[in-house]
Amino acid sequence: MALPADFTLTDQDGRTTAVLTGDWTARGLLDAGLRLDSALSSKHALEMDLTGVNRCDTAGAYAILRAGGENLEPENVQARREVLRLLELVRAAIQVEPEPTVRPGGFHALLERIGRGVFGLFQDGYGTMIFLGHLLVALARSVVDPRRIRWAPIVALCERAGLDAMPIVAVTTFFIGAVVALLGANMLTDFGAQVYSVELIGISVMREFNILITAILLAGRSASSFAAEIGSMKMNQEIDAMQVMGVDPYEALVLPRFAALLFTIPLLVFVATIAGLAGGMLVVWAVLDLSPTFFLQRIIDFVGATHFWIGMSKAPVMAAVIAAIGCRQGMEVGNDVESLGRRVTAAVVHAIFAIILIDAVFALIYMELDI
Template identity: 55%
Template sequence: MKAADFQIDSGAKGAVLRLSGDWTTAGLRRTPEKLNRALDGVQVDRLDIGDLDGFDTAGALVLVQATGKALPASAWKSRPEAGRIYALVEKLERGTAPPPKRPDAITRIFARIGHGFYDVMAEIMLSMVFLGQLILAVGSAAKHPGRIRWAAWVSHVERAGLDAIPIVIATNFFIGAVIAFIGADLLQQFGAQVFAVELIGISVFREFAVVITAVLLAGRSSSAFAAEIGSMKMNQEVDAMRVMGVDPFQALVIPRLAALLIMLPLLTFIAVLAGMLGGLLVSWSQLNLGPAFFIQRIEQNVGIQHLWVGLSKAPVFAIVVAAIGCRQGMAVSGDVESLGRRVTAAVVQAIFAIIFLDAVFALIFLEMGV
């Protein structure tokens, strides 16, 4: 196989491009670069293909790009098959639109900001729509209690609440122990280690028990709600419910909401006991504060009002966690990628909402002096 080659002859009637060798993918090699340099500023008027051996679309594309214009059909009379290949490539190359110009960096930054703002506002709008549908469904359930699916309620109470007890106990036990270690280490420097009991009691009662429990349920139950309802949306089971006259909110959302509304306060109380147990054991081992003394200090100096402050947050956190999980599940489209995005969004939004609402509660209780 002879490599592709060319020669440019200048005459009275204009430049003649003489092709020789194999103008195919295998025979071109470095010919395209040489041809582009040779034809820089040269206008080809005629083509000589008497010594041309092979010709394919790669060779045709090199000619089209190098000459910058369509060669006449008469140039290919001796090789009509090569002329047809050249005409096809030349037509496709001429009809190909140039790539769109990429916007500058500042435009891209503002475009991302605009898209992000639009997505946030759309998410808020859809959440408001979901909230309105949820309120109507709750009102309908309260008006017609005979339609309540008690079996679904009990099932979700077990799965979302009772099955979460071990992880809630373990996590809050270690949280209480960590608070006790920090308090013992800091307060011993000032000879005030006895106040570690108050630190443990107030922090566990008011904040850590309810917040940690809600965050655990956000990662455990909110994601499960989004995945379960989302998979039903993907399989068109939710649409089938509507066709059969079953309200998806009554069948899917209300039981999950009720389950968390019932179980989160109970789990919070269990978390309080686990956290106090962890703090008690560390205080006993590190500060020599016995269980009787620990309980007495909690009763006298902490009081039950801090426990009620923590428990009052639990129903709000339960509604938020369940509603966000179900709302993201209902928003799943027909592909697995959408399901993954919505499950992730359910966990992230639920945790963010818990932290935000906890800060709001802190401000409210501060103004109330509680």
């Protein structure tokens, strides 16, 4: 039975002896430490008898040492060996002076921050290579044994991560096409070449804006979702439980998201192309009084399908990059909510940066190929 901490004081031959009883623990201490400190504040020659203490932890040891102060010598304490050892450990911890934290400033802080950034960049690159290795191994297993492919989550993710994004993709590219048409009409009218607004709309929408807007929207919508979903499972140790049960998380979590974006992004790019052309056609019809029939015929005659296929060729690469970045950031989440927030933000930022970089690389390649 737990007894609360208590004490009695006896004076003999000018020396004060404090006899402690009960449980000197964080739970049983109550106000005994404060009362002992007040009772011993005016005492000089001091001894302590701790043989009657049932249990003692660091909280109780700290209260005893604080009450005894400098007047309590280790040789004047009677206690069991384990209690004496605990008092020595707590006394040593009390006597340690905290080291002041020196924060570098000025140029030194700048160099340190640059160094940490470079180290973090190489560390992220190394982690990316590890992730790609796991992903390729899981993909090879699924190719060798198609029965390992999880079609149910792939279909569900195709609807949730891909098809549900169709309205926002269509609306955004519609207004992008309208803005391009309005700018082109205003600028080309000054040169009497307003009819070339059709070519401007067709090339810009089919070659760049359809895939670029779709990929950026998926980066903000799907990459963040993938990182949050997998990161939450990582925080709740569900991924560890999957590994214990022999389930590869890359096959169960990463590959379905990877496949879902690969399957749905061509459809989204096609919808974005139609919506962008519709927005441009509507503005050209309203501002320049060029009929939809003339608009479509000029698209067919002077723009052609080449630019559409150039934009469509970027779709699988963009889908792979968005899914990989979102899933990798989710796999890197720690055990706290702050880590989850940082990784979700990093997934969106990295995905958008990668999309713009890849689009620039594609533009240079097609420019060298004169396409």
